[in-house]
Amino acid sequence: MIGFVGLSHLGIxxxxxxxxxxxxxxxxxxxxxxxxxxxxxxxxxxxxxLRELLERNRERLRFTSRLDEIRQCALIFFSSDxxxxxxxxxxxxxxxxxxxxxxxxxxxxxxxxxxxQVSPGFTRGVRERLQSQQPDRKSKVYCQVETLVIxxxxxxxxxxxxxxxxAADPCEGLGEVYRRFLExxxxxxxxxxxxxxxxxxxxxxxxxxxxxxxxxxxxxLSAEIDADWTEVAPALRLxxxxxxxxxxxxxxxxxxxxxxxxxxxxxxMARRNGTDARLVDQWIELSRYHCDWxxxxxxxxxxxxxxxxxxxxxxxxxxxxxxxxxxxxxLALLSTLxxxxxxxxxxxxxxxxxxxxxATQCGSALETCDQADVLVIMTPxxxxxxxxxxxxxxxxxxxxxIDPFGIFGGKNERGFGFSYFKLGAPPYPKSR
Amino acid sequence: MIRHHHTTREQPDRVVLLGAKGFIGRxxxxxxxxxxxxxxxxxxxxxxxxxxxxxxxxxxxFQPSDVLIFCSALTPDKGKDIxxxxxxxxxxxxxCAALSKSACSQVIYVSSDxxxxxxxxxxxxxxxxxxxxxxxLMHLARERMLQVTADxxxxxxxxxxxxxxxxVQDTHNxxxxxxxxxxxxxxxxxxxxxxxxxxxxxxxxxxxxxxIGFCAMSRSSGTINAATGRSISFDELAKxxxxxxxxxxxxxxxxxxxxxxxxxxxxxxxKAFPEFRVTPLETGISxxxxxxxxxxxxxxxxxx
Numbered sequence: 001m002i003g004f005v006g007l008s009h010l011g012i013x014x015x016x017x018x019x020x021x022x023x024x025x026x027x028x029x030x031x032x033x034x035x036x037x038x039x040x041x042x043x044x045x046x047x048x049x050l051r052e053l054l055e056r057n058r059e060r061l062r063f064t065s066r067l068d069e070i071r072q073c074a075l076i077f078f079s080s081d082x083x084x085x086x087x088x089x090x091x092x093x094x095x096x097x098x099x100x101x102x103x104x105x106x107x108x109x110x111x112x113x114x115x116x117q118v119s120p121g122f123t124r125g126v127r128e129r130l131q132s133q134q135p136d137r138k139s140k141v142y143c144q145v146e147t148l149v150i151x152x153x154x155x156x157x158x159x160x161x162x163x164x165x166x167a168a169d170p171c172e173g174l175g176e177v178y179r180r181f182l183e184x185x186x187x188x189x190x191x192x193x194x195x196x197x198x199x200x201x202x203x204x205x206x207x208x209x210x211x212x213x214x215x216x217x218x219x220x221l222s223a224e225i226d227a228d229w230t231e232v233a234p235a236l237r238l239x240x241x242x243x244x245x246x247x248x249x250x251x252x253x254x255x256x257x258x259x260x261x262x263x264x265x266x267x268x269m270a271r272r273n274g275t276d277a278r279l280v281d282q283w284i285e286l287s288r289y290h291c292d293w294x295x296x297x298x299x300x301x302x303x304x305x306x307x308x309x310x311x312x313x314x315x316x317x318x319x320x321x322x323x324x325x326x327x328x329x330x331l332a333l334l335s336t337l338x339x340x341x342x343x344x345x346x347x348x349x350x351x352x353x354x355x356x357x358x359a360t361q362c363g364s365a366l367e368t369c370d371q372a373d374v375l376v377i378m379t380p381x382x383x384x385x386x387x388x389x390x391x392x393x394x395x396x397x398x399x400x401x402i403d404p405f406g407i408f409g410g411k412n413e414r415g416f417g418f419s420y421f422k423l424g425a426p427p428y429p430k431s432r
Numbered sequence: 433m434i435r436h437h438h439t440t441r442e443q444p445d446r447v448v449l450l451g452a453k454g455f456i457g458r459x460x461x462x463x464x465x466x467x468x469x470x471x472x473x474x475x476x477x478x479x480x481x482x483x484x485x486x487x488x489x490x491x492x493x494f495q496p497s498d499v500l501i502f503c504s505a506l507t508p509d510k511g512k513d514i515x516x517x518x519x520x521x522x523x524x525x526x527x528c529a530a531l532s533k534s535a536c537s538q539v540i541y542v543s544s545d546x547x548x549x550x551x552x553x554x555x556x557x558x559x560x561x562x563x564x565x566x567x568x569l570m571h572l573a574r575e576r577m578l579q580v581t582a583d584x585x586x587x588x589x590x591x592x593x594x595x596x597x598x599x600v601q602d603t604h605n606x607x608x609x610x611x612x613x614x615x616x617x618x619x620x621x622x623x624x625x626x627x628x629x630x631x632x633x634x635x636x637x638x639x640x641x642x643x644i645g646f647c648a649m650s651r652s653s654g655t656i657n658a659a660t661g662r663s664i665s666f667d668e669l670a671k672x673x674x675x676x677x678x679x680x681x682x683x684x685x686x687x688x689x690x691x692x693x694x695x696x697x698x699x700x701x702x703k704a705f706p707e708f709r710v711t712p713l714e715t716g717i718s719x720x721x722x723x724x725x726x727x728x729x730x731x732x733x734x735x736x
Contacts, residue, residue, distance in 0.1 A: 285558065292699035299702045300661055304712050336703040 001026055002181060003073030005102050006080025006095075006116065007034055007063070009045060010148050014079050014115060016050060017157035019057035021184040026073055027063050038063040046323040046348050049154040068105050074177045075111045076102070077144070082117040088260035088327075089268070090119060099126060106139065111175040114143040117258065119265050120198040127168055127194075140175050142167055143194055145201040150256065151321030163189045166197025205262040206280075211247035212254055213283045216290045219250035219424035229424025230406065250423035252294065252329040252378075252404055253287035255318035260284075260327060291329050294376055295336045297402050297421050302374050306398060311337060312372035314365050315379025316346035323349040330378040334358040343368040347381055366395055373398030380405035389416050434704035437538075437588050437651035444648050445497035446470040448536070450481065450490075450527065451504025455602045456542055456594075456640065460501060463641040476504070481523035490530035496537065499648045502527055502578070503542035508567045509604050517566035524574040528581040535585040538651050540644055541578050543571040545595045545657060545694070556697040557655050575655075588653035592644060595659040595696065598716065599637030600723040608666070609634050609713075612673040613720050616680030617728065626687030628667030633659040633696050636716035639709070646705050659696035660710045669713070676717050 004015040007029035015027040123143040145164035219229040233248040270277030318328040342359040385407040406422040420428040451457040452473035546568030563569040582589035598609035
């Protein structure tokens with residue numbers, strides 16, 4: 001039996017993925033409501049494919065809010081998502097408490113794996129505490145790097161690119177149960193010391209931020225010099241040193257919380273150790289700048305034509321296929337549109353209570369367009385790209401579309417009269 | 433980071449304006465007069481901020497509910513040397529001395545984008561200040577002097593850093609819209625340094641005083657750059673002026689200095705003051721031409 005302690009996004013996806021490989025899984029969370037929801041086959045968040053995977057593997061999955069049940073597990077993952085504060089710094093108190101509460105219920109030989117997002121040094125600290133408190137305990141402690149991508153979490157959990165495992169001594173063999181679990185997935189297993197594994201997680205995100213930042217910087221330049229980034233990006237993808245999966249689509253900065261957390265971790269470690277990480281500050285500043293692209297576009301291109309426009313917004317989460325609004329550019333935009341009439345639609349996400357008064361949430365995309373002067377597409381949901389521009393044009397009073405992600409592609413140029421703004425290309429028509 | 437100490441707009445009880453006869457000061461005085469705000473407009477004729485007696489006079493004038501707007505300075509056309517720099521600091525010192533003894537409800541300091549280095553490509557409020565002139569250094573020093581004083585007496589301080597400001601009442605005839613529009617009105621050539629490649633952001637005086645008005649009514653504190661977010665080359669600017677005035681011509685010359693550009697990220701301005709509206713440069717130039725035409729009584733000049 002494999003146990004998962006902590007059932008937020010990471011824990012639920014990971015436990016269901018483990019069950020899908022044929023393992024019997026016990027998934028624990030102290031929150032009875034969460035456990036109840038999962039027992040009924042429902043999910044507390046939106047994640048494509050997860051409900052179906054859960055349904056298919058229910059007989060191997062047991063959800064519980066009784067911590068003593070984890071005694072039957074030979075392998076336990078601590079799998080709660082690490083929360084962050086308003087400054088995007090990790091708060092590991094919850095994970096520490098969770099480990100301390102679980103240990104008395106864990107069998108003597110049980111293998112413990114920290115799957116949660118932790119800072120370098122955390123896992124070694126857990127091992128040392130355990131050894132000093134219970135010197136006779138045989139449990140081995142590992143950390144395993146999670147690379148969950150919200151909206152694509154099921155595919156990545158069931159078909160991981162690789163496993164990154166941190167151990168006290170990477171030359172020592174993995175515990176038998178853990179080895180069998182890892183080998184059930186057809187991917188390489190990279191073993192390394194704790195600190196290396198913990199840094200690997202942060203390094204992956206730093207490289208992603210680097211790509212995002214470089215893309216956004218060049219896309220902005222592209223728009224200024226009358227180039228079109230959508231023409232540039234394919235050439236980069238064919239370069240082996242950059243690659244087909246590189247983050248080459250311009251966006252509104254980094255969001256979601258995980259990348260930001262790891263940037264804070266780098267900054268904090270660099271300060272503590274006296275290394276130069278000013279590049280991180282530049283990334284953060286650049287991200288804020290790109291997040292503000294929409295508000296600048298509204299002020300510089302909409303307000304001179306209509307001083308008090310009705311603004312329609314499509315999309316609320318920071319990316320499609322999720323209802324997560326953590327660090328969402330839409331929320332950031334709403335807080336800068338005080339005094340404007342704003343109508344918003346999203347297929348799944350709901351405005352958090354603190355933002356509810358800042359926009360009217362409509363029941364359909366077209367409803368937001370009624371008498372709107374400008375349409376802003378903040379989340380590139382696929383359904384938005386399929387919208388009937390003719391009906392949008394009929395519903396709107398104004399003729400301006402701000403489409404940072406370019407989901408309408410060349411549609412507008414083919415017979416619609418919108419002034420059109422997207423990232424990485426000059427405004428259309430060019431005369432603006 | 434801008435903080436608004438009033439959640440809703442409130443007319444200040446009274447505005448005390450230092451530097452009321454300068455370009456920006458005159459326009460501010462008109463703005464607050466039009467808004468019906470009680471105002472005490474002070475120029476160097478009333479209180480010479482260079483004199484030691486200035487601090488005591490100001491101290492006796494300040495009321496706890498006053499909004500103090502400090503836009504008095506010896507501008508670079510009056511001197512770019514150490515002596516002028518020291519005089520400007522002395523003026524700041526006297527204002528701070530008065531404030532420390534008789535605090536008001538808010539201080540708005542009209543600073544300058546000269547606090548930033550000349551070679552900064554894109555400027556935002558977090559851009560490190562590296563003034564290359566005594567003028568810029570003076571503004572930065574005054575900002576710090578006022579901040580220390582304001583913190584000590586717990587008064588919100590708003591530092592507004594305008595970029596090049598244009599308007600009919602400009603007294604400096606600075607290179608840019610002010611000089612170009614006047615030259616065009618006279619039918620003279622607009623002389624550009626080199627081919628006029630340098631890009632600059634030009635702010636209409638009406639926008640600046642409107643922004644300062646918002647700061648006063650919201651009792652804001654922090655630092656904000658006052659710019660439009662759109663920069664154009666002096667060559668493009670000169671051509672707009674000639675086109676709008678339908679007279680004058682553009683003349684290029686041999687360049688002596690290096691080419692520098694200045695662009696602003698005005699996101700913070702738009703976010704802190706959603707109601708702030710930028711006057712498009714073409715509109716601002718046309719308005720300036722119209723006003724000059726009226727004031728000169730020359731019907732031959734007509735802005736298109």
